[in-house]
Amino acid sequence: MTDKTKIPEYTQIRYELPEQTIARIVMARPDLRNAQSLKMLYEINHAFDVAARDPEVKVIILAGDGPHFSSGHDLTDDRTSLEQEPVVQAAGHHEPGAAGMYAGEEEYYVGLHWKWRNIAKPTIAQVQGKAMAGGMMIAMPMDIIVASEDAQFSDPVVAFGLNGHEYFLHAWDLGPRKAKEMLFTGDILSAEECKELGMVNHVVPREQLEEATLNLARRIASRPAIGLKLAKQAINFSMDLQGQHQALTGALAMHHVGHAHARIEFGYAVDPSGLEVIQNDSRRAMKAENTPEK
Numbered sequence: 001m002t003d004k005t006k007i008p009e010y011t012q013i014r015y016e017l018p019e020q021t022i023a024r025i026v027m028a029r030p031d032l033r034n035a036q037s038l039k040m041l042y043e044i045n046h047a048f049d050v051a052a053r054d055p056e057v058k059v060i061i062l063a064g065d066g067p068h069f070s071s072g073h074d075l076t077d078d079r080t081s082l083e084q085e086p087v088v089q090a091a092g093h094h095e096p097g098a099a100g101m102y103a104g105e106e107e108y109y110v111g112l113h114w115k116w117r118n119i120a121k122p123t124i125a126q127v128q129g130k131a132m133a134g135g136m137m138i139a140m141p142m143d144i145i146v147a148s149e150d151a152q153f154s155d156p157v158v159a160f161g162l163n164g165h166e167y168f169l170h171a172w173d174l175g176p177r178k179a180k181e182m183l184f185t186g187d188i189l190s191a192e193e194c195k196e197l198g199m200v201n202h203v204v205p206r207e208q209l210e211e212a213t214l215n216l217a218r219r220i221a222s223r224p225a226i227g228l229k230l231a232k233q234a235i236n237f238s239m240d241l242q243g244q245h246q247a248l249t250g251a252l253a254m255h256h257v258g259h260a261h262a263r264i265e266f267g268y269a270v271d272p273s274g275l276e277v278i279q280n281d282s283r284r285a286m287k288a289e290n291t292p293e294k
Helices: 036-052 099-115 134-139 170-174 178-183 193-197 205-222 224-243 244-266 274-290
Strands: 014-021 022-027 059-063 123-127 131-132 143-147 152-154 202-204
Touching: 014 036, 014 193, 014 205, 022 036, 022 143, 022 205, 036 099, 059 205, 099 244, 123 134, 131 134, 134 152, 143 193, 143 205, 152 193, 170 178, 170 193, 170 244, 178 224, 193 202, 202 205, 224 244
Parallel strands: 022 059, 059 123, 123 143, 131 152, 143 202
Antiparallel strands: 014 022
16 A cells, blocks of 8 residues: 655645545645646646556546636746756757747646656546636646536637647647637637537536546546556557647747747737736626626
8 A cells, every 4th residue: 555654745736645546636826826837847747757656546636726727827937947857858948048948848838748648547637717828738638627617718828929828739629610719719618618529528516526536536446557558548649640749849839939929029928918918808708707697
């Protein structure tokens, strides 16, 4: 049995073993809506490695404390240089200008997320509240998504002059036309809409989310680990043959065309007027939610 005294301690996440065969990684910055600093991403990565190497763990859950799964990247975080030890892309981080920024995002966005996508154990995202931009991104590499009825998914960063968040699976998870509409408009998609589109597996009441996710994990954990590994690899391989990784890396390159344009045009990594666009959209959405139906 796993020695729970050896569970690692982190500063921005928790690592839990709710059952012998189930590990749960919990983003633990509820006061910041679980905004992801680089420190958080690397703690998540370390926790995934711990769970992957534990011979008793068969399923891994990724969850978030508080009312929201994740509001996305922590925009106050210094991402100009990589202080962590690289685990995917080791070259170019300390180069000036676009080169260093590109190397960084190859590492901690596409690189880490693709690594998690390929962990040879089933993974489940347990999503409540907002999963916005980078918050949506962190759920996408998981094999299964279980969402509460109040969960909302959005990627409004086209307003910043970019094609979307960095782990660009939109067309794969939502279908090309819905993905285009979502990106073009910055629309928020409900959990039920995402279930109809195939991105979300199950939608449950908020108060049942944790138990519903655990119940699904228990069912999966009843299968032999080798069967789960091979089934996951077979499905991932079918997507690899369709060019999923090439699509991701191509979209990241386009993302950095947007960054380069913004630096020339505005002296900043993104179009700063995008923040007002997103805030106005948010106000309109809140007003619509609070307007009683006639």
